[in-house]
Amino acid sequence: MGQCLRYQMHWEDLEEYQALTFLTRNEILCIHDTFLKLCPPGKYYKEATLTMDQVSSLPALRVNPFRDRICRVFSHKGVFSFEDVLGMASVFSEQACPSLKIEYAFRIYDFNENGFIDEEDLQRIILRLLNSDDMSEDLLMDLTNHVLSESDLDNDNMLSFSEFEHAMAKSPDFMNSFRIHFWGC
C-alpha cells in the first residue's frame, strides 16, 4: 500500500551491496529512497522496475547529453531493477576504480555497439557534446581526425578497447569528469 517504508532493506542486503559495489552506506540508502519514490506503489523494491524514461529524468541525468546511452548500457531488457540502478551509481561513484569507469565509458561511447568506437561513433559523440545546429562538416572531420590520430595506434580508423583504455589512462580529466552524484541528500 502506498509508498514503501524506508527501512525495508535488511541489514544483510545492505552489507552485501556495500561489499559488491563502490557505494557507501549512506549512498545506498539514499538511492533506495529515490527508487522507492519512483517505483509503483505496493511492490517490494527488489521486484520493482523503472523505465528508461524515469531514470533519464532523474536530476542527475536530466541534462546529460549521453543519458540515453547510459540508460541503454545499464538497463536489462529495457528496464532498470534496483540492482541495476545500484550498479550504475557504483560505476559513477567517486571511489570506483579507473578500469571499471573506462570499461563502461567505452560501452557508452560505442553508439552502434559493434565493439569499436569508429568514425561514425566519434561524429555522434561530437555532435552530442557541442549540441549546436550549425556544425560544419569540415569541423567534424577535423576533430574526428585529430582524435583518431592521437589515439588510434594501429591506424585502422577505429578505436578498439585497448586503444581507448590507453588514451583514457593518459587523460588527466577523465576520472574527475566521469562522476555522477545520484542522490540529493
Place this chain on the structure above:
Amino acid sequence: MSESSASALQLGRPSRQPAVHPENLSLDASCFSSPPVNFLQELPSYRSIARRRTTVHSRDKQSGTLLKSTDSYSSQLEDRIAENLSSQSLRNYALNISEKRRLRDIQETQMKYLSEWDQWKRYSSKSWKRFLEKAREMTTHLELWREDIRSIEGKFGTGIQSYFSFLRFLVLLNLVIFLIIFMLVLLPILLTKYKITNSSFVLIPFKDTDIQCTVYPVSSSGLIYFYSYIIDLLSGTGFLEETSLFYGHYTIDGVKFQNFTYDLPLAYLISTIAYLALSLLWIVKRSVEGFKINLIRSEEHFQSYCNKIFAGWDFCITNRSMADLKHSSLRYELRADLEEERIRQKIAERTSEETIRIYSLRLFLNCIVLAVLGACFYAIYVATVFSQEHMKKEIDKMVFGENLLILYLPSIVITLANFITPMIFAKIIRYEDYSPGFEIRLTILRCVDVMRLATICVLGVHAVSKITSGLSVSLTLFWFQCWETQVGQEMYKLMIFDFIIILAVTLFVDFPRKLLVTYCSSWKLIQCWGQQEFAIPDNVLGIVYGQTICWIGAFFSPLLPAIATLKFIIIFYVKEWSLLYTCRPSPRPFRASNSNFFFLLVLLIGLCLAIIPLTISISRIPSSKACGPFTNFNTTWEVIPKTVSTFPSSLQSFIHGVTSEAFAVPFFMIICLIMFYFIALAGAHKRVVIQLREQLSLESRDKRYLIQKLTEAQRDTRN
C-alpha cells in the same frame, strides 16, 4: 560483407598522415579499407580482451555455472584465474550485481581447495580492506565543506570547483602550520604564563653593546583617542605590539621541565624550518599526479583532443543553464584549439625576415615590460620609505584619515600597481603575436611571478637596507632595536589590507553591479558591461599572494597563520556567495586538471619566493638586541651551531663531516651520475615505444590485408 567494406570506403578516407610509412606508396589503396567489423570480432585478440573485461572462466562444474567456453590453454588459465580471483576485489569486475553474487559464491566454493594458510591470508586481507573502507568513510564525514563544494560542482562544473578545493587545501595547510607553531613555541610560553613550569628569561648582554640598543620603547600610554585603537588593530602597533602576535614578545630563553630544559630559541627556528618543509612536501605531493601525466605525454600538447572529447563533459552537472554554458564553452574551446593549430602551422611557415621583425619587436616590448616593472618597484620603495619615516609621529598631531593613509601607503601602492600592470601587459602582448595558449600563460607569468611576488622581495630588500644603511641615527637605532617586529607589522598590515580589499570589492563593486544589471537592464551601457565574471586566474593569484605573505610573516609574527586560516575561511564563504549571487561564470573554459596543476605550480613559486627573504633574514641579518628570543646570538641561525656544540663529540664530528665540502662534492657528483643514468634510460624507453608503435601499425595493416584477401577468397569460392 562486401557492402560494409564498400560503405567503409565511402565514409571518406580522411587525409590523415600516418607517421612514417614508405610502404604506403607501393600498395594499392583498396587494401587499406576497414575490414568488416564482425570479422574483427572473431579474432582471438578481440575475444581474449573481451573475456578479460567482462566475464570469468569457471571450471567448477558442480555449481553448474559455466559462464563462457574456455580456451584450449585451460590448465594455465585456471591457475592464473584462481590467482586473479583471490587478488582482485569483486567490485572491479564490470558485471551487474547478480553476476557478481554468483562469482562470489564460486569464489567461496573455491576457497575449500586452498590450504589453511591461504584461507587465513585471504580472510585477513579482506577484513583489513573492510577496515580501511570504514575508516575512509569516517574521514569523508570530517571533510570540510563537502556539501558546498559538491553543489558548486553540480552547478558550475569542475573548473570552478577546483578553485574552491584549492581554497580548502590552503585553510588546512594554514591550520596545520599554526598547530606546529603552537606546539613548539606557544605551548611552552602558555605553560610558563600560568606558572605550570619555571623558565629562564633572555639575558641581555650589557658588556659589548651600547645601552641604547638594548632598550625597546613601546608607544607610550596616556591620553589615547578611540580611533587609535582602530589604527592599532589595523596596523599592529600600540597595544598589539607587545602581544604574542609579534616576535618581540618572545623573550623566554628556556623552559625548565623535570629532566631537561626546553630551548625556546631553537624551537622557534625549528618551527620555521618545519612549516616551510611541510608546505613544500604537501604541495609537491598534491601536484605529483598532474606532473606525472605531464611527463608521460611529453611530445603532445597538454590539452589533447582525446581528453576534451571523451572526458570533456562533466557528468556531474545537474543544472540546465550550466549545461548550456558547458556546451558553449566546449564549442569555444574546440574551435580555439583548431585555430591554434592553424596559427602554429602559419608560424612554422614564416619567412626569415618576418621572423627577425617579430623577434626584434618582441625584444623591444619586453624592454618596455621591464621598464614598467622597474617603475612600479621604485614607486613601492619610495612609498615604503615615506611611510616608515612618518610612522613615528604623534598620533594626535595628525588627522585620523591622513594617518591611516600614510600607514597604508605601501599597501595601497602595491595594490594599485597590481591593478594597473595586468591591463598594460594585456595591451602589450597583443602586438607580440604569440599563439593564444602561450599568450595566456605569458600574461599570467608576468603578473604572478614578476609583479605580485616580487613586491614582497622589494619590501624585504628595503628592510635589509634600512638596517645596513645609515639613513639617520635615530632611525637606524630604531630598526636595530626590534626590526623583526617591524617586518612582522608590515606583513600583518599587508594581510589585513588584502583581506579588506577582497571584501570591499565583493561588497561594493560586484554587488551594486549586479543590482544595476538586474534593475536597470534597459540601459544599453549597463547591459554591455554586464555582471562580473568569476575570473579564476585573478582569484587564484589573490589567494596565492595572501598565502605568500603568511609564509614570510609567520617567522616574524607567529600568530599570523591563525589569522590567515580565519581569513581564508571567511573568503570561502564570501566567494561562494559572490559566485552564486553576483557573478556569472566565465564563458572561457578552465579545465580542472590543468587548473589543479597550475594552482599548485603558482603556489610553489610563491613558496620559493617566500623562502628567499626568510633565509636571508635568518642567516645574514643580525638579530635585534632589544627583543625576541635571539638577543644572545649574532644571527638567528647561530642557535644551531651552538646546539650542535653541546652534542657528544662523536655526533659532532659526524655532523661536521656531513656538512663539510669533502662530503658534499662527491655526493653531488653521485647525484649527477644517477640523474644521467635515468635520463638515458628514459630516452631509451622512448625510442622503444616509438618503434613498437610503428610495428603495431604495420601489423595492423598486414591484418587488414589478410582479411581482405580472405574475404575475396570466400566470395570467389561461393561464386
